[in-house]
Amino acid sequence: MAILEDEAFIKLVENLIDPAEVCDLYFFQRFKAFLPKSSFKKMLAKTSRKTPYMGFVIEPYSLFMFFRLKDVEKARALLPDRYELTKSAVFAGEEADHYLGMGIFNTKASTFWGTRLESYLIAKDRETGLVSWIFIDIISDTLIALPSEGVADRNTKRAIYTTSSKGDVFLDIKEDRSGRRLHLRGNISRGVRRGLDRPLWVLGNTSIAHSRELAGNNEDPFAVIFDPAEVEAAMDIPLDDINLRENSLFPALAESEPCKVLCFPYAQHYIADSPGCRTSIKNERDMVENYQRLAKLEGVKTFSTHGIKRMFLSSIILSILISMVLLILLVLRW
Amino acid sequence: MTKEENRVYIKKSESLVKPRDITAISFLGDFNRYLPKKVQRSMLRKGSGKVPYMGFIVEPYCFFASFRIQDRAAAQAMLPDGYELADASIFRNGGKNPLVIISAFSTRTSAFMGMRLECYIIGRNKETGSMSWIIVDYKTNTSSHDPKNGFCGYTGDPAIHTTTPYGELLVDVKGSAGGGEFAARADLNAGAMEELDEELWVEGNMSVDYGGALKDESSVPFSLIFDPVLMEKAMRIPLNRVEIEANTFLNTIIDPKRPESVAVFPYSQHFIIRQDLQEGRIVRKEDLFREIRTFLDREGLKIMTGDDLKRPLFRGMVISFVVNLGIIIFLLVKLLS
Numbered sequence: 001m002a003i004l005e006d007e008a009f010i011k012l013v014e015n016l017i018d019p020a021e022v023c024d025l026y027f028f029q030r031f032k033a034f035l036p037k038s039s040f041k042k043m044l045a046k047t048s049r050k051t052p053y054m055g056f057v058i059e060p061y062s063l064f065m066f067f068r069l070k071d072v073e074k075a076r077a078l079l080p081d082r083y084e085l086t087k088s089a090v091f092a093g094e095e096a097d098h099y100l101g102m103g104i105f106n107t108k109a110s111t112f113w114g115t116r117l118e119s120y121l122i123a124k125d126r127e128t129g130l131v132s133w134i135f136i137d138i139i140s141d142t143l144i145a146l147p148s149e150g151v152a153d154r155n156t157k158r159a160i161y162t163t164s165s166k167g168d169v170f171l172d173i174k175e176d177r178s179g180r181r182l183h184l185r186g187n188i189s190r191g192v193r194r195g196l197d198r199p200l201w202v203l204g205n206t207s208i209a210h211s212r213e214l215a216g217n218n219e220d221p222f223a224v225i226f227d228p229a230e231v232e233a234a235m236d237i238p239l240d241d242i243n244l245r246e247n248s249l250f251p252a253l254a255e256s257e258p259c260k261v262l263c264f265p266y267a268q269h270y271i272a273d274s275p276g277c278r279t280s281i282k283n284e285r286d287m288v289e290n291y292q293r294l295a296k297l298e299g300v301k302t303f304s305t306h307g308i309k310r311m312f313l314s315s316i317i318l319s320i321l322i323s324m325v326l327l328i329l330l331v332l333r334w
Numbered sequence: 335m336t337k338e339e340n341r342v343y344i345k346k347s348e349s350l351v352k353p354r355d356i357t358a359i360s361f362l363g364d365f366n367r368y369l370p371k372k373v374q375r376s377m378l379r380k381g382s383g384k385v386p387y388m389g390f391i392v393e394p395y396c397f398f399a400s401f402r403i404q405d406r407a408a409a410q411a412m413l414p415d416g417y418e419l420a421d422a423s424i425f426r427n428g429g430k431n432p433l434v435i436i437s438a439f440s441t442r443t444s445a446f447m448g449m450r451l452e453c454y455i456i457g458r459n460k461e462t463g464s465m466s467w468i469i470v471d472y473k474t475n476t477s478s479h480d481p482k483n484g485f486c487g488y489t490g491d492p493a494i495h496t497t498t499p500y501g502e503l504l505v506d507v508k509g510s511a512g513g514g515e516f517a518a519r520a521d522l523n524a525g526a527m528e529e530l531d532e533e534l535w536v537e538g539n540m541s542v543d544y545g546g547a548l549k550d551e552s553s554v555p556f557s558l559i560f561d562p563v564l565m566e567k568a569m570r571i572p573l574n575r576v577e578i579e580a581n582t583f584l585n586t587i588i589d590p591k592r593p594e595s596v597a598v599f600p601y602s603q604h605f606i607i608r609q610d611l612q613e614g615r616i617v618r619k620e621d622l623f624r625e626i627r628t629f630l631d632r633e634g635l636k637i638m639t640g641d642d643l644k645r646p647l648f649r650g651m652v653i654s655f656v657v658n659l660g661i662i663i664f665l666l667v668k669l670l671s
Contacts, residue, residue, distance in 0.1 A: 006498055011506060014494040019360070019448040019476040026357035059440075060394040060497060061601075106393075113447060114353035142353040160348045163394060163601040165564045170345055185341070229499045266497040266522075319654065326661045330668075 006227045009295040013269040016055025016300065022113045028312060029143060029151055051301045053294070054110040056224065056270040061163055061188065062105035063171070064234070064262050065242075066090050067254035069098040074253055075121050078136050078211045080219040083123035088131060088204075090260050091236065092195035098122075100254035101133070102182070104161050104171055109272070111151070114142025115159040117173045117182060119249060122200065125207050125221055128282070131199045132207040132221055135214055137249065139175050139182075148216030163188075169263075180249050186242040188263045191235025196262075201231035205270075206281035223281035224270040225290050234262040335561050335623060343561060343626055347604040350389030350635075351442045359445045360477045371484045375552065385636050387629060388444040390558070390605040395503055396439035397495070397520065398568075398597045399578070400424050401588035403432040409455055409587045412470050412546040414553065417457035420465050422538075424595040425570060426529040432456070434588045435467075436516065436581070438495045438505040448476025449493040451507045451516055453583045455545060456534065459555070464617065465538040466555065470546030471583060473507050473514055481550040497522065503598060517579040525569030525598055535565035540616045557616040558605045559625045568597040 069075050075098065076085045087096035101120045107113070119137040124130070138144050141159035144152045160172045167189030174181040206223040209215065239261060247256050271294055273279050281287045294300075335343070403409045403419065409432065410419055421430035433456045440449050453471040458464065472478070473490035480486065491510040497503050501523040507516045543555040573593065581590035606629060616622060 006500075007504065010496060010498060010504065011492065011494055014496055015492050019446070020488060023357040023360040026354065027361040057496065108447075112353075113357075154354055157352070158349075160345060162344060162348055162391070162604070164340065164344055165566070165599070165601050165603065167601060168341070170341065170348075172345065227499065232499065266499055266501060268499070269496070319658070323654070323658055323661070326658065326665060330661060330665055 005295075006229070009227065009271075009291060010269045012295060012297065012300060013055040013057060013271060016053060016110050016271075017057065017108050018110070019113070022108075022111065025111055026143060029153070046307065050307075051110075052274050053300060054272045054274045056109040056272040057107065058264070058268040058270070059106040059108070060265055060267050061169065062103060062264045062268065063161070063169065063188075064264075065102045065104075065258040066099040066260040067102070067250075067256070067258050069100055069254050071253055072098055075100070078121060078213070079123055079134055080209065080212050080215050082126055082219045083132060083134055083209060084126055086122055086124040086131065088122045088200045089197040090200065090262070092197050094197065099260075100250060102249070102258075104173070104182070106161055110274070111145065112140075112143040114140060114154070115161050115173065116140040116142075117159070121211075122204070123209075125209075128207065128221075130207040130221075131204045132209055133204050134209050134211055136211040138214075139173055139180075146214055146216075147210055147218045148214055181246050182249055183246040184242060184244045186237065186261075188235060188237055188241070188265075190241055191237045191263055191265075193233050194236040194262075195233050196231055198228075202228045202284055202287075205231065206284075206287050220278060221280065222273055222278045223287065224272045225279070225281075225287060225294060226268065226270045227291060228284065228288070230268045230270075231264075234264050237261040237263055335563065335626060339626070339630065340561050340563060342630055344604045346630060347389045347606050348391065350387060350444050350606070351391055351447075352444075353447070356442070356445060356447050369485075375484075385444075386608055386610050387635060388607045388609060390443045390607055391441060392599070392603040392605070393440040393442070394599070394601050395495075395497055395522065396437065396599045396603065397503060397505055397518070398424060398435055398437045399518070399576070399593040400595045401434045401436070401584075401590070401592070402594050403434055403455070403587055404589065405587040406432060409434070412455055412549075412587075413457045413468055414543055414545045414549050416460055417466060417468060417543070417545070418460055420456050420458035422456040422465065422534045423531050424534065424568075424597050426531050428531065428595060431594070433594070434584050436583060438507065438516070438518075440495050446476045446478065446487070448474055449490070449495045449507075450474045450476075450478075451490065451493070451495075451505070451583075453546075455584075456538065457543075457545070459541060462541075462614075462617065464541045465533050466541040466543055467538050468543050468545040469548060470544075471514065471548065473509055473516075480548050481544055481553040482548045515580045515582045518581075519577045519579070520571045520596060520598065521575035522569065522571070522598060522600075524575040525571045525600075527567045528570040528597075529567055530565055530597070532562075532565070536562045536619060536622075539565070540622070554613055556607070556613075557611065559608055559611075559616070559622060559629065560603070560605045561626060562619055562622060564599075564603050568599045571596040571598055 089096045103118045117139040121134045123132050123134050125132045139156050141154050158174045169186045171184045207221040209221045242261050419432040422433050423430045435454045438451045451473045454467045457466045457468045475490050475493035478487035490507045494506040503520040505518045540557040541555045544553045576596045578591045
C-alpha cells in the first residue's frame with residue numbers, strides 16, 4: 001500500500017513544530033523540581049490530551065549502527081515480559097541475527113530539539129507478533145520523554161553529531177553521569193543506496209517500547225505514523241569509512257565494532273504521541289490509513305505550553321497580590 | 335586550513351551551540367524586545383565583550399536561488415549608503431549580473447534555532463571595492479535581531495525547509511503578519527556539484543550589511559568567520575527541476591518565479607561570529623585563517639548560556655519569597671504580641 005502524495009503530511013509534521021513552544025516547554029520544565037513527579041506528569045498529560053499529536057523530524061544524515069550481541073541472555077533480561085528477543089535482518093534479503101542497534105541523529109519535535117543517541121534491542125511482541133524496537137538507553141542534550149519519568153532533563157552536555165562540506169561525519173556523545181561515550185569519525189560519501197528489511201523498519205516502528213528499567217509500569221508498545229517510503233532504503237556505509245574511536249556504551253552486551261552502518265540522507269517525518277498518550281497500530285494498512293487521515297486534518301493544534309504558562313503567570317500575580325495584601329495589613333497594624 | 339584544523343574547528347563551533355542554553359536564551363531573551371532600542375544596543379555591546387564568539391550552523395540542504403535585477407534604480411535605492419550594485423554569479427562559470435538572492439535554511443546558533451528565509455541584494459562597498467551581501471528582508475519562525483528592529487523574530491508561519499524521502503527539497507514560508515510568501519520545490523537527485531564563484535561566496539560573506547526595509551543608521555557591516563573550503567562547491571539544480579510555486583519577495587525588482595541559478599549545499603556549514611570583531615579586520619582570505627586560528631587557540635571560551643539570564647530571575651524570585659516570608663513572620667509576631 002503505497003502513499004502517492006506525501007507533501008501534505010510532511011508539512012503537517014513541520015507545522016506541528018514551533019521553536020517558541022519548544023523553548024517555553026524547556027524553560028518551564030526546569031520548575032518541575034518544585035513539583036511532585038506525579039503532579040508534573042498529570043499536568044503534562046492534561047496538556048497532551050488537548051494536542052495528542054506531536055511532530056517529530058529526524059534531520060538529514062541520521063546514522064544507524066548495528067552491533068552483534070555477544071550476551072543474548074543479558075539482552076533478554078533487559079526486556080519486559082511482553083517481549084521476546086528476536087533475530088532480524090537490517091538490509092532486505094540478509095540473514096537475520098541478534099543485534100544491538102544505535103541511532104544517532106539531530107532532531108526537532110514539538111517538545112524538544114537537539115541531538116539523540118538511542119540504543120535498541122530488536123524483539124517480538126508476544127501479544128501482536130510484531131517485530132518491535134525496544135529502547136534500552138537514550139543519551140541526549142535535550143529533553144527526553146520517558147514512560148517512567150514523563151519528561152526527563154538532558155543527560156549529556158556533550159552531544160555533537162554533524163557533517164562537514166566533504167561528507168565527513170563527526171560524532172561525540174558522552175553521558176555526563178557515567179562517562180559512557182560513543183566517539184567516531186567517518187565519511188558517508190561512498191555510501192550506496194540499499195533496500196531495508198521491511199518488517200524491521202516499517203512494522204518495527206509501529207511497535208516501539210522501553211526496557212524494564214525505562215518502561216516503569218507501562219509495557220504497552222506505541223507507534224509512530226509515517227510514510228513507509230521514509231525507511232524503504234538507506235545508504236549502506238562501508239565499514240572501512242567509519243573510524244570508531246571509543247564505544248563504551250554496552251561493552252558486556254554487544255561487540256564493540258559495528259557490523260553494519262547505514263545513513264538516511266534525507267529528513268524523516270513522523271507523527272508521534274504527545275507525552276502520556278499512546279497510539280497503537282495493528283499492521284501496515286492500519287498505519288497507512290492513519291497517515292492518510294492525519295494528512296487530511298486541518299487546523300491541527302501543536303503541543304502548546306499555554307496552560308502551563310497561564311498557571312505560571314497566575315502564580316506570579318497571586319504572589320504579588322499576597323505581598324500587597326500583607327504590606328497593607330502590616331501598614332494598618334503599624 | 336588543513337583537514338585536521340577544519341575538524342577541530344567544526345567540533346569547537348558545535349560546542350558553542352547547546353539546546354538547553356538556546357531555549358533559555360530564546361525564552362528569556364524575548365522580554366528584551368520590550369526594552370528601548372538604545373538599551374538593547376548597550377546590552378549587546380556589553381554582552382559581546384563578555385561572550386566573544388557565537389556559533390552559527392547552517393543545516394544540510396541550504397537553498398539559494400538567484401534572480402536577475404530588472405529595476406536597477408529601485409534596487410540601488412534599497413542599498414545602504416556607500417554601496418552600489420555589483421555584477422555577480424552563484425557559480426564560477428556563470429554570466430555576471432546584478433542579483434537578488436533568496437536563501438532558505440534551517441539553522442542552530444548559540445542563541446536561537448529554527449528556519450530562516452533571507453533576501454539579499456548583492457552590492458559592492460564603494461570605499462573598499464569588496465562584494466557584500468546586503469540583507470533586505472527576512473522571515474523566521476524563531477527569535478532574531480537586526481539593527482532596525484532590535485530583538486524581534488517569529489515573523490514566518492509556516493516556515494518550512496525540509497526534504498522528502500524522494501530527494502525533494504521543500505520550502506514554504508509565509509509572513510505571519512501577511513507580508514511575503516515564498517514556496518519552492520527542488521529535485522536534489524538532479525543536482526551535480528559545481529564550483530562556486532569565490533568573490534561572491536568568500537569575499538561577499540566577509541562583508542554583510544542591512545538594506546531595504548532593514549536599513550538603519552546604526553548598522554555596521556559584519557563578517558562571518560568560516561573555512562573557505564565550505565564555499566568551494568555546491569549542487570547546481572537544473573532550472574527545469576526547480577519549481578517556484580510562490581514568491582512575492584522583491585517582486586517589483588525581479589521576475590519572482592524565474593531564477594537564474596539554484597544552488598544547494600548538501601552538508602552542514604559551520605560559521606562563527608566574533609561579536610567583538612572590529613570593522614575592517616577581515617578583508618582577505620588570509621584574515622579568515624587568522625581569525626579561525628585565534629578561535630582555535632583560545633581556551634576556556636565563555637559561551638552564551640541560559641544561566642546568565644536565569645540567575646537574575648531566580649535571584650528575584652528568591653528575594654521576593656524571602657521578603658514575603660519576612661513580612662508574614664513579622665505580621666504574626668505583631669498579631670500575637
